[in-house]
Each structure stands twice: as C-alpha cells, then as structure tokens.
Amino acid sequence: MASGFVIRKNQYYDSVFLMGVNKRLSQAEGVLQTAVLMGSDKNKQLLVDIGIGGDEITKANPNDLIVAVIGESAQVVESVLRELDHALHAFEENLSGPRIHSLEDAIAEKPHANLAVLSIPGEYVLREARKALEDGLNLFIFSSNVPIEGELELKELAAEKGLLVMGPDCGTSILGGTGIGFANVVNRGSIGAIGPSGTGLQEFTCQIHNAGYGISHAIGTGSHDLSDEIGGITTLQALEALEANAQTKVITIIAKPPGVATLALLLERIKGCSKPVVGCFLGARMETAEWGDTLAWAPTIDHAVLSAIQHVDEKQELAKLTLTNQERDLATNARASWTPEQRYVRGLFAGGTFCYQSQLILTEASIMTHSNAPLDPKNSLAHPDKSLEHTLIDMGDETYTFGKPHPMIDSTMRSKRILSEGRDPSVAVLLLDFILGYNASMDPVGDLLDAIFEAKQMKQQQGGELTVVASICGTDKDPQELDLQEKLLREAGVIVFHSNAKASLFCCELLKPVQESVS
Amino acid sequence: MDIKQKIEKANKETVGRLTSGDPVLVDIAPAGEVIPGLEGMMITHSGPPIEWGRMCGAQQGAIIGMVLYEGWAANPDEARAMLEKDKIRLEPNHHHDAVGPMAGTISPTAPVWVVENRAFGNRAFCRQVEGRQQFGEFNEDALDGLRQWRDVWAPTLREALQKMGGLELNPIIIQALQMGDELHNRHSASSSIFANKMAIAISEADIPKERALPTLYYLVGHNLIFLGLAMACGKAITDPASGIEYSTVVTAMARNGTEFGIRVSGLGNEWYTAQAPVVDGLYLPGYSAGDAGLDMGDSAIAETVGWGAFSLGGAPGILTLVGGTPEDALEHTREMRKITTSTHPTYRMPALGFAGTSVGIDIRKVVQTNINPIIDTAIAHKDPGYPIIGAGLVRAPIDCFKGALIAFGQKYNN
Amino acid sequence: MKDKDQELLLEKLVVINVGVSGFADSLEQQEVEVIQVDWSPPAGGDEEMIDLLEKLL
Incomplete structure (x- = not known):
C-alpha cells in the first residue's frame, strides 16, 4: 500500500464539484481511497483520520486544493495524481442532444x-x-x-x-422518391404501385428500376388491408391519390388474393378509374370478363412489371415469363450431379411474398409444396422446423420472428435452417431470396455464405451436389452494392436471378424430370 | 364539463396559486411560539407519518439529538428509552405547516424561519440547516451548533429582521436562479445575497459586537443558510395550492428515510407513499454507498415548486452531482417539463434562454410518461450518529404517483 | 381542397419516427427531415394505469 498527495495553492473549487472529481479518481484501478478537498481545518482532520498528514497539510489553507490518494502501489498513486488535471477538466466532455x-x-x-x-x-x-x-x-x-x-x-x-x-x-413505401421502412433505392418515374406486402412492392419497384423505368409512388397498405374486415380502405384511398397524382401514368396493385367482397369492390372501383391499372393478385382466380377495360391482369410480379412498363412505353412487348435455352442447359447440368436420392426443393425465404409466389409457380408446374404459410391450408407443415418433401418456408413468419429480428436483418435462423436442409440426403435444391435496400442487412449474402458453403460441402460428402438457386431483390443504387452481392453468390456456385419468379421457374425446370418420375 | 376539462381547470387554478406566491421572511422565532400544535414534549420530523420503531437510523439519531438538546433526557440511552415508550410525541412537519431538511426535526425551543405568503396570508416554517444533527449526529459538538443557533445566531438575526420589518424573498430567489442556484443543493448566490441584506440590518440594529460578530461569521460562512428559507418559502407557496377539487397537481413530496410520500391538491391531506429510494450520489472522503441511508427530508418541497433538479439546467455549478455535463443537466430540466403543468412567470433560468422553471407536477403525466420527478438531495448515514456523508440525485418512486392516481380515480371518476 | 393523403404525394416529407431508430437513420440518409422519438410504453406498460389515464388525461 502507498499514499501520496498534492496541494494546489489558491485553487478553489466548491465541495460538490470536488466530490465529482473524487468519484472519478477513485474509479481508477488499484485505488483504495481518495480525498479531494479544500484545506479547511475540518477537512484536514478528515485527512489525518485516513492517515494523510504532515507539515504541508497543516499549513494548507481553505483556499488550497488537497488531493490525496491511497493506492495498492506507489505507481498507482503517482499515476492518479499525474492524471489530476484530466479529472478536474473531464466534465466538459460527453455532450449530447436532447x-x-x-x-x-x-x-x-x-x-x-x-x-x-x-x-x-x-x-x-x-x-x-x-x-x-x-x-x-x-x-x-x-x-x-x-x-x-x-x-x-x-x-x-x-x-x-x-x-x-x-x-x-406495412414494410415498404416509396413516397416521392423517399423510401420508408424496407425500401430499395429506385429511379423516379411514372409507374405507381400499391400493395399490402412489403417484399412484393420491393420486388416490383426493383424490377421496374432494373428495366430502366421509374416509380412515382409506391404505397404500402398493410397486410390486412384487402381482407373483408378492412375492405381495402387504404388501397382505395391510395388508388384515388395515385389517380389524382399527375406524375403517375399507370397504377399497379401487388397483393395476395383479397377477400371476396373486397376484390369485387376493388374491381368495381378500378373499372371507374381514369388511369390504367395492373392487378397482380397472386393466385386469385378471375374470369377475364370481370376485368373491365382498365384492368390488366398479371399472374406474377414479373408479369405486372412488364404490363406496367407497356403502359408507359408502348415499344415494349409483353413477353412471356420463360427460361432461356442457356438456363435450361444449366438446369440439366445441375441435375446431372445429384444422387438418385436427391429429389426435393427446400425454399427458405426472408420475404413472405416470395415464399407465396414461389409456391404458386411450383404448384402451377404440378409440384406439390408444403409450407408454414401454405397457399392451401391442407399443405400446412405439422411443424415449421420439419421440412417434408418439397417445402417452402417463410422465415419471416411469426414463429420465427416472435421476439427475434426479421431474417432481412438477422440471418441466424436462416443459416441454421440452411445447414439442416443440407444435411437431409433427399434435398436437391435450395431456393433462397436476398433482399437489399434501406434497413435490410448491409451484407445479406455475406451473412449466409458460410452456411451455403457448408451445406454444399455436406452434400458433396453424401456423393451429390446441392444446387443453390437465389433471387436478389435490389438495385444498383442500394446501399449494399448489388454487383458485389451478386458476385459473391456466383463465386459460391449459386445460380442467381433478379426475380423470384424466374428463380422459381428455374426450380420447376430443375425438378421437372424428378417430378415426372414421381407422378 | 367532462372530468378531463374539470382537471385541466383545477390544475390551472392550482398552478396559478403556485406561481403567485409572495413569500416574506417575517420572523425567526422559537418553534413552540409559532408553529401551530407544536407543544409539550413533541418533535416534528420530515416525511410522511412514521412511528419511532420504523424510523431509519439517521432520523432516530436526529430525534435523540433533539431530545438531548431540549434537555428531556440526560444521555442518548435515556432518550432512546423515552422514545421507545412513546413519551415523546412524533408528528410530521407537514402536518404543522412546517418543513425540515433531512431528518427535519423541530422541537419547541428551536428557532425556525417564519415565512409568510403575502398573496394568501398563510405562514410556513422551516428549521435551521446544518450538516450534523439533521443528518442524525447527536454528540455534544453536533448539538452545540443547535445551541449557538438558539442562543446567539437566531436571536440576533431576529432582532435585525424586526428592525428591517421583514424581508421579501422573491427578489432574492429570482436573482439567485439567474446566478446559478437551483435552490435545493446549491445556495451560493441566495445565501450571499441574504447575508448581504442581513449584514447591513445587523449593523443598523445596534447589536452588541459579541453577538453581532459571531452571527456575521455564521451568516457569511454558511453557504446553505438560504436552504432553510427556500424550504419555508416552498411550503408557504404550496399550502394555498392544496385542497383544490379535481386538481392532479402535487403539493408535497417528502421523505422520512423509510418512506417517500406525496400529497396531491385534489386529494387533500392524504399521503401516497412508497419505499424511500436509494440516492445515486457522490460521497465525502471516508464514506461510500454501503454507508448510505435511503432518501430523506422535506427539502423536495423545492422540486414541488420548480426548483432543485427541476432547475438543474440553470445551475451548472452542481453538475458534478449528476456525474455529467451541462447538457445532461439541461436534459433533466427539459425532461421535468414533460411532467409539469406550466412554467413559472418570474422564476427564470438564463441557461435555458430565460425559460421559466417547470412547475406543477401532474401525477397523470408522471404515470403516463413514466418519468419520475428528479430531486437533488444530500445523503445521511444508514446508522444514527453521523454527519452528512454525501449528496446526489434521486427519482421519486412511481408507486406514489400510481397510488395517488388510483385514489383520484376512485374519488372523482365514479 | 385536396385530401391530405393526396397532398402527401406532393409535399416534402417531414417525418416523426416512433420506435426503431434505423428507420429514422435511413430517412436522414435520404435527406428527409425526421425527428426520432425514443418511445417507451405509456405508464411503463401498466394496463391499469393506461385504462385510468385514458379517462383522466
């Protein structure tokens, strides 16, 4: 144990200030006791009581500052006293706004x-x-x-x-070029969008941007707006607002199937709309006769994109959603490396709409899928953690996000699931989505890369090959650097699409022969 | 009018009274002569009502000190025995128009500051402020300070004051708030101004040098002397604001070291209590948090009228208590604005652009925002027999406000 | 006069962000005027108090 003190002549501080200095000094490592006080008789007695005394102390007057330190070693005492000025002046730091x-x-x-x-x-x-x-x-x-x-x-x-x-x-809106919530950075233009689903709007707006067009406004409505309980109140208001908005030339609605009464109401309103409307009600069945003159029906988001673009640029042809021959060959090659046991696709999605649209496209190709968020309740998984045959999982579903961050932000749950699917010898294809934009993970690909590598390795150890298919929802203006994200995926042997619908279609192609042999 | 409108109207009235107080120091007199109901072998104490057995160490120590000072017992053991047998009546200061810092003890021969609120004609009382007996120390040295006050300082000041014909306190308060006092833990400016005024009065009153000089020394050397006056002012200001039907404004916050209690204007004289909180503080050399008693004293009357931590942003000198920066202190003061009804028209803080101090704590806003009133305070030892050991900040416990709100709902919402 | 929801598409956004501060950050990155509210549940989430305050405040 060692002790020491310094006396600063005629350096007066009020005792309350000195208590603060004392607290700071006493927090230094190895300090047993400190006293920071003015040299009044009472204070000098206090010093004597803790074993600090002598002539100098006795001679100090009430305007002299005395700082005494008792520490574990002489070095401690010395360093604390050396830092005294720092402690005396430290109160000016740490400013923060209200x-x-x-x-x-x-x-x-x-x-x-x-x-x-x-x-x-x-x-x-x-x-x-x-x-x-x-x-x-x-x-x-x-x-x-x-x-x-x-x-x-x-x-x-x-x-x-x-x-x-x-x-x-509501996950996403883009108002006058400003992205709110999970939104991508897209060009401004004349295409308006409305939708209850965040990722649906993100996919639509990104594809519009990537095709060289722009968005006037994209208005999120919330996932329940088109239920019959709500009756599409926000959707109808948004429709009205976009109809009145001079910049908007065409209005696109991206949604899962609305409630029956609400859809009827909406169609009625669309019929009276002075601007063309593209309706993408994923999986909704509707007779052509009911569409009316102003509505263009789009079975997928990609169709909606093409249809909307056609309204603002007549030169554009309405292409069909198909794979190129090159892509078909890619599928054939991938398939060749599978073991006979490998026959199923497992889709793990951060975006709920992607999970939904993928199910639609696979089902359309007669590939029966199970899900925790199924199109048809009879295909519901008994337990969301236990995949069965072809399984597509919405990792953003409440089971996975209750009290935990969304997979668009935190990859932990999806990483784990990728590994468990990789372990399953019956799995041939892994279908993933990567969502860029504001508020999403700054490196969504990097977050999952280790898991993808490991899953692929496991499959190789089983004698096969895991085919990983991914869609990226993002633009070159997003903060995450789309190019880099895509490059990382390709280098990892992942087959990348800029559309969830295309990626899903590719999975159908991959599974076609398997499917044929099953049925 | 619906209930919300009735509350708003009542609160406006309450705050109107709180902000129109006109406190004047009219006397410095033995408590037994001026405090209503203080008679016989009786001691008043800080905080809500509490019996001897549940009192904290410091308050017990202070009461033993008072018994010895009054000469009702010859030694501490005898005093303790009397107290255990209920030979001494113990009642809260607040039940007698009075307040006291820390243990807050007042006994009949102890001179008290007498402040009259000229706007309403009521009087309030506060004891002498010192650093020993009121913290629970009861040795001869500690009691000597009380005796000097009784025998020399108080009578001398009284004589001078009477010669002056009373002293208006608002001018001192207004000036001090603009000179960096928050009128709870920091009284450097107010005490100096007060000392200046009294020094002249003492000189003019032809008081013999053997009494004048020690009194002047006391006056000039005591930089918390004004705390007693400020507290008496606070009490004189809040009393006329009590008992206004439908008002949700707090009219008292007081602690006895065991319980923290509040009173609410629309709920009359009822106390709403919770366990006294732990003070977040800084300690004098030789003491640490392990020695500390819980929050104690009537001095939170300062915050009740908008001083203390509610004016912290204007008192950068005591920032070290917060352990922070001027910005932190401003933030505390701004935060208190969220739980108060109004700002004071004349009590202003230059540091906040001469904004008025926040005044009129609304129990509804406290509960709604979960922002508990902050209070500047000193710290007493957990055991009897010690002087002041530190100072710091404390938050009033939310349960007092919730309890009051429930009672308010039962009284007015049915 | 136009409805405010239609005006919203024409006006400059001025946003009050209550909750997740990342949303405010991303708006700031887009040079939108935004104020962050560090929100916490009213009455600390005490249901009885919330009900009572509903009537009194």
Whole structure:
C-alpha cells in the first residue's frame, strides 16, 4: 500500500464539484481511497483520520486544493495524481442532444410534420396512431399484431380526415422518391404501385428500376388491408391519390388474393378509374370478363412489371415469363450431379411474398409444396422446423420472428435452417431470396455464405451436389452494392436471378424430370 | 364539463396559486411560539407519518439529538428509552405547516424561519440547516451548533429582521436562479445575497459586537443558510395550492428515510407513499454507498415548486452531482417539463434562454410518461450518529404517483 | 381542397419516427427531415394505469 498527495495553492473549487472529481479518481484501478478537498481545518482532520498528514497539510489553507490518494502501489498513486488535471477538466466532455420520448413532444417540436412512422409493440399502436391522426399526421405503421378492429377504427378515422394509414404490418413505401421502412433505392418515374406486402412492392419497384423505368409512388397498405374486415380502405384511398397524382401514368396493385367482397369492390372501383391499372393478385382466380377495360391482369410480379412498363412505353412487348435455352442447359447440368436420392426443393425465404409466389409457380408446374404459410391450408407443415418433401418456408413468419429480428436483418435462423436442409440426403435444391435496400442487412449474402458453403460441402460428402438457386431483390443504387452481392453468390456456385419468379421457374425446370418420375 | 376539462381547470387554478406566491421572511422565532400544535414534549420530523420503531437510523439519531438538546433526557440511552415508550410525541412537519431538511426535526425551543405568503396570508416554517444533527449526529459538538443557533445566531438575526420589518424573498430567489442556484443543493448566490441584506440590518440594529460578530461569521460562512428559507418559502407557496377539487397537481413530496410520500391538491391531506429510494450520489472522503441511508427530508418541497433538479439546467455549478455535463443537466430540466403543468412567470433560468422553471407536477403525466420527478438531495448515514456523508440525485418512486392516481380515480371518476 | 393523403404525394416529407431508430437513420440518409422519438410504453406498460389515464388525461 502507498499514499501520496498534492496541494494546489489558491485553487478553489466548491465541495460538490470536488466530490465529482473524487468519484472519478477513485474509479481508477488499484485505488483504495481518495480525498479531494479544500484545506479547511475540518477537512484536514478528515485527512489525518485516513492517515494523510504532515507539515504541508497543516499549513494548507481553505483556499488550497488537497488531493490525496491511497493506492495498492506507489505507481498507482503517482499515476492518479499525474492524471489530476484530466479529472478536474473531464466534465466538459460527453455532450449530447436532447431526446424526445413521446409523440406529443415530437409534434410540438415539428408541428409541420406530415407523416408518423410507428414501429412499436402492436398493443400500443392504437393509442399512438389515434393521437397522430388527431394531429393530422399520415401514418406508416410497421408494427404487426394490431387487433383487426383497431385497424378498422384507425382507417375509418383516417379516411374521415383525409389521411392515409399505411399498415399496420406495412414494410415498404416509396413516397416521392423517399423510401420508408424496407425500401430499395429506385429511379423516379411514372409507374405507381400499391400493395399490402412489403417484399412484393420491393420486388416490383426493383424490377421496374432494373428495366430502366421509374416509380412515382409506391404505397404500402398493410397486410390486412384487402381482407373483408378492412375492405381495402387504404388501397382505395391510395388508388384515388395515385389517380389524382399527375406524375403517375399507370397504377399497379401487388397483393395476395383479397377477400371476396373486397376484390369485387376493388374491381368495381378500378373499372371507374381514369388511369390504367395492373392487378397482380397472386393466385386469385378471375374470369377475364370481370376485368373491365382498365384492368390488366398479371399472374406474377414479373408479369405486372412488364404490363406496367407497356403502359408507359408502348415499344415494349409483353413477353412471356420463360427460361432461356442457356438456363435450361444449366438446369440439366445441375441435375446431372445429384444422387438418385436427391429429389426435393427446400425454399427458405426472408420475404413472405416470395415464399407465396414461389409456391404458386411450383404448384402451377404440378409440384406439390408444403409450407408454414401454405397457399392451401391442407399443405400446412405439422411443424415449421420439419421440412417434408418439397417445402417452402417463410422465415419471416411469426414463429420465427416472435421476439427475434426479421431474417432481412438477422440471418441466424436462416443459416441454421440452411445447414439442416443440407444435411437431409433427399434435398436437391435450395431456393433462397436476398433482399437489399434501406434497413435490410448491409451484407445479406455475406451473412449466409458460410452456411451455403457448408451445406454444399455436406452434400458433396453424401456423393451429390446441392444446387443453390437465389433471387436478389435490389438495385444498383442500394446501399449494399448489388454487383458485389451478386458476385459473391456466383463465386459460391449459386445460380442467381433478379426475380423470384424466374428463380422459381428455374426450380420447376430443375425438378421437372424428378417430378415426372414421381407422378 | 367532462372530468378531463374539470382537471385541466383545477390544475390551472392550482398552478396559478403556485406561481403567485409572495413569500416574506417575517420572523425567526422559537418553534413552540409559532408553529401551530407544536407543544409539550413533541418533535416534528420530515416525511410522511412514521412511528419511532420504523424510523431509519439517521432520523432516530436526529430525534435523540433533539431530545438531548431540549434537555428531556440526560444521555442518548435515556432518550432512546423515552422514545421507545412513546413519551415523546412524533408528528410530521407537514402536518404543522412546517418543513425540515433531512431528518427535519423541530422541537419547541428551536428557532425556525417564519415565512409568510403575502398573496394568501398563510405562514410556513422551516428549521435551521446544518450538516450534523439533521443528518442524525447527536454528540455534544453536533448539538452545540443547535445551541449557538438558539442562543446567539437566531436571536440576533431576529432582532435585525424586526428592525428591517421583514424581508421579501422573491427578489432574492429570482436573482439567485439567474446566478446559478437551483435552490435545493446549491445556495451560493441566495445565501450571499441574504447575508448581504442581513449584514447591513445587523449593523443598523445596534447589536452588541459579541453577538453581532459571531452571527456575521455564521451568516457569511454558511453557504446553505438560504436552504432553510427556500424550504419555508416552498411550503408557504404550496399550502394555498392544496385542497383544490379535481386538481392532479402535487403539493408535497417528502421523505422520512423509510418512506417517500406525496400529497396531491385534489386529494387533500392524504399521503401516497412508497419505499424511500436509494440516492445515486457522490460521497465525502471516508464514506461510500454501503454507508448510505435511503432518501430523506422535506427539502423536495423545492422540486414541488420548480426548483432543485427541476432547475438543474440553470445551475451548472452542481453538475458534478449528476456525474455529467451541462447538457445532461439541461436534459433533466427539459425532461421535468414533460411532467409539469406550466412554467413559472418570474422564476427564470438564463441557461435555458430565460425559460421559466417547470412547475406543477401532474401525477397523470408522471404515470403516463413514466418519468419520475428528479430531486437533488444530500445523503445521511444508514446508522444514527453521523454527519452528512454525501449528496446526489434521486427519482421519486412511481408507486406514489400510481397510488395517488388510483385514489383520484376512485374519488372523482365514479 | 385536396385530401391530405393526396397532398402527401406532393409535399416534402417531414417525418416523426416512433420506435426503431434505423428507420429514422435511413430517412436522414435520404435527406428527409425526421425527428426520432425514443418511445417507451405509456405508464411503463401498466394496463391499469393506461385504462385510468385514458379517462383522466
């Protein structure tokens, strides 16, 4: 143990300040006790009580600063006293701005705000959203688990006030070029989009951009908007807004099949729309006669993209969604390296709409798929973790995201699942999606690369080859560097498409002969 | 009017009273002569009501000190025995228009500051502020400070004050807030201004040098002397704001080292209590967090009227208590604005662009935001017999406010 | 007068972001005026208090 002190003549500080300095000094490693005080008689007695005394101390007066240190070693004491100035002046650091803790305060701070983005637990959404609407704010509600009757109340209130409620469970919007939530950086243009699904809108807007066209506005509506309980309130408002919006030449709706009554209502509204509308209601069945003059029907997102582009650029031909011969050869080669046991596809998706569209396309090709989010409830997996034959999993489903980050942000769950599928000798194809854009992982490919390598290795050890097929949803303007992401995948032997529909079609091609032999 | 409108109207009235107080120091007199109901062998203490057996160490120590000071017992053991047998009446200061720092003890012969709120005509009282007995120390040295106060300092100041004909305190408060005091833990400016005024008064009052000089030394050397006055002001200001039907504004926050209690204007004199919290503090040499008692004292009356931690942003000198930066202190002060009803028209802080101090803590806002009022405070030892050991910040426990809100709902919402 | 939802497509966005701060960051990257609310549940999530406050505040 060692001790030491310094006296600074005529350096007066108030005792409260010195208590703070004392706290700082006493936190240094190896310090047993410190005293930082002015040389009053009472204080000098305190020093004597802890074993610090002597002539110098006795002679100190109340305007002299005394700093005493008792430490484990002389070095400790010396270094603490040497750092004294630092401790005396350390209070000037750590400036931070004021924080806002409530919507009310934010409104007071920014009375001209026109949009509130809510990403708070579902049970609190109603209260905050009501306040926002009362204050004239439009809403983007990312939160899910908002009771449906609450959603209805909000949307009715908003409609009454002429405000828009995007959500709840809304992942994406692009308003006037600004991406909100999970959105890609896309060119501005004259194609408008509306959709309850975030990834559906992302896929659509990316493909429009990648084809050299642009988006006027893409309005997310929330996943329940087209249910019959809600009746498409937001979709109808968005349609109206885009119809009135001079920049928008064509309006595309990307959605899973709406409720029966809502679809009828929507079609009626579309018939009266002054602008052409492209309807992509994935898997909805509809007689051509019911479409009306203004509606172009698109079975997949890719069809919707082509159809929308055709409306703004007549030179464009409406191509069919097919594979090139080169792609077919690629499929044949891949298939040749499989063992006889390898016969199934396993799709692991971050985007719910991708899982859905892939099921549609595979089913269309008579490939029966199981899923945790099936098209038909009879194909529901008994346990989402246990794949069965052809299985497509929505990793963004509540089972996987309850209390955990979404697979678009965190790859942990998907990595694990890739490995477990790789281990299964009956698996031939792994179908993945990679989603770029704001708020998604900054390196979605890199996050899964190790797992992909390992799964491929396992398959090789089984004597076969794992065919990994991926779609990337992104643009060259996204913060993640599309080129690099794609390069990483190709170098890992992954077959890459810029469309989930194309990737799914490729899987059909891969599985065709297998499928034929099964049936 | 629906209930929300009634509450808003009532709160406006309450805050109107809180911000129109006009405190004047009118006397410095033995407690027994001026405090209503303080009589016989009786000691008042800080915080909500509590009996001897549940009192914390520091408060017990301070009460033993008071018993010895009054000469009701010859030694600490005898004092303790009397207290255990309930020979001494113990009641909260707040039940007698009074407040006291830390243990807050007041006994009949102890002189108290007498402050009159001229706007409403009510009086309030606060004891002497010192660093020993009120923290639970009861040895002869500690009690000597009380005796000097009783025999020399207080009578001298009283004489001078009477010669002056009273002292208006708002001018001192307003000036001090602009000079970096927050009027709870930092009273450097207010105490100096007060000392200046009294020094002249003492000189003019022809007081003999043998009393004048020690009093001047006391006055000039005591940089927390104004705390006692500020607390009496706080009490004088809050009392007329109590008992307003439908008001959700807090009219008292007080702690006895065992429990933290609040009173709410619309809920009359009822206390809503929770366990006293631990103070986040800095310690004097030789002491540490392990020695500390829980939060104690009536001094949170300062925060109740918008001083203390509610004005911290204007008092950079005590920032080290927060362990932070001027920005942190500003943030604390801004944060308190979120749980208060209004700002003070004349109590202003230059550091916040001369904004008024936040005043009128609304229990609804506290519960809603989960922002608990912050309080500047000193720290007493957990055991009897020690002087001040540190100082720091503490948050009022949320359960007091929840309890009050439930009671409010039961009283007004049915 | 146009509805506010239609105006929204024409106006410059000024956003109040309540919750996930990444959403505010990405808006800032796009040079959108945005204010971040560090939100926490009202009344600390105490249901009884939330109900009571609904009536009183």
